[in-house]
Amino acid sequence: MQRLVLAFALVACVATLVAGQAFVPQPAGRILEPPVPSLCAQRKIHEKFNGKGYYFSWKDASTANQQMDWLGIRNWCRQRCMDSISPETSVENEYIKKKLVDDKVKYIWTSGRLCDFKGCEERVDLKPLNVNGWFWTAELKKLAPTTDRTQNDWGYSGGINKPQPDNRELIQGGAPENCLAILNNFYNDGVHWHDVACHHKKPWVCEESEALVNYVRFTNPNIGV
């Protein structure tokens, strides 16, 4: 098991280098789970889109009534060689948004997160954090600046009638809104991205992770992942 964890750490490092990023951000206290080969082999895919498999928690009887926090969802997906969804293109973003509308799902988590971890504060390219500090954690890819409205899908309103990201919960004395959810007209503002405090529980969408699938194929060639 120790060897597996070490090997996984190495793969993660390689993936990080390939992605051109100098850090592997993750929240303090809880760990990012490695894939579980048997769960990867049995993973359920509801639909394929542009060659990648997607899992929708509300479409499956075993998870239809479940909701999890931001990291819990990443780990559930990662154990199955997937990760929380990263809608990095407008085509993929529209595909996911249509699912929420068609299936009347109020909101979901994505892998999007503000770089609020140890090491982020030294990165000048992330300053100011509320503009340049957002990234898709599953892909280790930065989002376009929050101010560039043509390259993102942040909502135009929210709980305090301010454009997103607004860090509303922190302003109102609660937790910082460091995670990226897609909200389906929750504030009568259409279907858009919102910064939301990461501890809230939501349904989820997993997206297959090429890196995790390849890793498990390499380390477990006989398991048929």
Ligand SMILES: [Ca+2]
């Ligand atoms: Ca994606």
Ligand SMILES: [Ca+2]
């Ligand atoms: Ca917000």
